[in-house]
Amino acid sequence: MLMEFTSFTVQQWQRVIFKMGFPRKRQAWVVISSLAVFFCVTLVFNNQVRKVLNSSMLLDNMDLSEGYGLRKLLEDQEAKIERLRSEGMEQGLPQCIIIGVRKCGTRALLEFLDLHPQIRIADMEMHFFNNDENYEKGYDWYRKNMPFSFPSDITIEKTPRYFISESAAERIRKFNSSAKLIVIFRNPTTRVISDYTQVYQNKLERNKSIDRFEDLVISERTGRVNTGYKAVRISMYYYHMTKWLHFFERDQIHVVNGDNLIDNPLEEIRKVETFLGLPNLVTESNVYFNETRGFFCMQSDDKQQHCLGAKKGRKHPAIDPIIVKKMNKFYRPYNKKLFQMIGQKFDWD
Numbered sequence: 001m002l003m004e005f006t007s008f009t010v011q012q013w014q015r016v017i018f019k020m021g022f023p024r025k026r027q028a029w030v031v032i033s034s035l036a037v038f039f040c041v042t043l044v045f046n047n048q049v050r051k052v053l054n055s056s057m058l059l060d061n062m063d064l065s066e067g068y069g070l071r072k073l074l075e076d077q078e079a080k081i082e083r084l085r086s087e088g089m090e091q092g093l094p095q096c097i098i099i100g101v102r103k104c105g106t107r108a109l110l111e112f113l114d115l116h117p118q119i120r121i122a123d124m125e126m127h128f129f130n131n132d133e134n135y136e137k138g139y140d141w142y143r144k145n146m147p148f149s150f151p152s153d154i155t156i157e158k159t160p161r162y163f164i165s166e167s168a169a170e171r172i173r174k175f176n177s178s179a180k181l182i183v184i185f186r187n188p189t190t191r192v193i194s195d196y197t198q199v200y201q202n203k204l205e206r207n208k209s210i211d212r213f214e215d216l217v218i219s220e221r222t223g224r225v226n227t228g229y230k231a232v233r234i235s236m237y238y239y240h241m242t243k244w245l246h247f248f249e250r251d252q253i254h255v256v257n258g259d260n261l262i263d264n265p266l267e268e269i270r271k272v273e274t275f276l277g278l279p280n281l282v283t284e285s286n287v288y289f290n291e292t293r294g295f296f297c298m299q300s301d302d303k304q305q306h307c308l309g310a311k312k313g314r315k316h317p318a319i320d321p322i323i324v325k326k327m328n329k330f331y332r333p334y335n336k337k338l339f340q341m342i343g344q345k346f347d348w349d
């Protein structure tokens with residue numbers, strides 16, 4: 001195709017040059033040099049385009065090795081989409097959303113669920129319902145960021161920020177009032193420590209100054225737990241959960257025990273499968289304990305092993321037991337109210 005196009009173009013160009021009335025002796029030279037200039041410009045331009053695309057998210061996972069032209073890339077992408085469509089797959093809006101909570105194992109949960117043949121996951125946190133700018137892009141934009149799925153599949157998106165967002169609950173209800181929601185809780189004190197650890201590591205990498213855990217968590221003025229610290233507030237699950245139960249029925253929200261997910265992932269996954277109305281197809285062979293990492297990792301049916309990224313499952317710093325005790329005591333009344341509200345109890349003391 002390209003060859004035909006090229007020889008056609010060259011002939012057209014030759015004709016133009018002849019009509020311009022160059023002396024016969026010079027005609028061949030003019031044709032060749034002008035074509036050479038044209039090809040050089042195209043080459044340079046093509047490389048520029050590739051550089052721009054290379055840095056864009058769209059082509060992040062594609063092979064952009066030398067000699068792999070832009071045209072080929074886009075054709076491959078289109079061919080892949082065409083093939084998925086011909087197999088009956090489309091990008092569908094999520095029927096289930098993991099709404100939070102940050103640092104409770106939402107990524108682990110999502111990746112364990114991805115082992116199920118009828119579950120399709122959105123890799124990115126979409127921040128669709130919590131972020132006004134994204135929300136205004138509309139459901140079509142949201143859909144275009146979803147994975148391809150069969151009509152019988154369940155698409156899941158997760159954005160932990162939804163849980164604490166002011167607008168997400170109401171917007172999700174408007175989106176689909178019978179949507180299924182999943183929330184995952186860990187011991188609230190452990191969650192604060194994990195939250196602190198992540199922020200601490202990020203600051204460390206960027207050479208930023210770091211506050212000590214106890215200075216953040218305990219108010220210097222009162223000596224009590226500091227609710228001005230955001231990480232402390234996120235762990236006051238009761239407050240946030242009230243908002244979700246205002247917009248959704250209790251049986252639309254499945255609560256995962258995040259501490260148990262670490263020790264016993266299959267048990268929690270089975271409950272989610274049941275909640276989603278799916279057969280229990282994630283089995284013993286899909287999870288294995290990785291001694292090096294110190295936690296369970298995933299193994300697909302074709303024996304591909306996969307662990308969460310290096311930023312997950314980090315060791316927490318040692319925290320003064322007196323502070324831990326103080327925090328546990330602080331959270332106890334909120335936990336009690338939460339347990340009453342959701343009709344489910346956790347061993348958080």
Ligand SMILES: *[C@@H]1O[C@H](CO)[C@@H](O)[C@H](O)[C@H]1NC(C)=O
Nearest residue numbers: 047050051052054055064065
């Ligand atoms: C694309 O990115 C890769 C890795 O980031 C790099 O090795 C390669 O040189 C880039 N290609 C172009 C055309 O910029």
Ligand SMILES: *[C@@H]1O[C@H](CO)[C@@H](O)[C@H](O)[C@H]1NC(C)=O
Nearest residue numbers: 093095096176177178179180
């Ligand atoms: C809304 O969510 C329910 C439960 O997941 C699902 O069965 C239904 O198809 C969804 N409706 C739309 C319009 O996506």
Ligand SMILES: *[C@@H]1O[C@H](CO)[C@@H](O)[C@H](O)[C@H]1NC(C)=O
Nearest residue numbers: 202203204205206207208209
């Ligand atoms: C942080 O500091 C170290 C040592 O002072 C330096 O080598 C490194 O480049 C710095 N990193 C950043 C991101 O500034």
Ligand SMILES: *[C@@H]1O[C@H](CO)[C@@H](O)[C@H](O)[C@H]1NC(C)=O
Nearest residue numbers: 290291292293297305306307
């Ligand atoms: C554990 O995980 C590491 C890193 O993800 C991997 O290199 C290693 O092969 C895994 N170990 C086992 C026993 O699977």
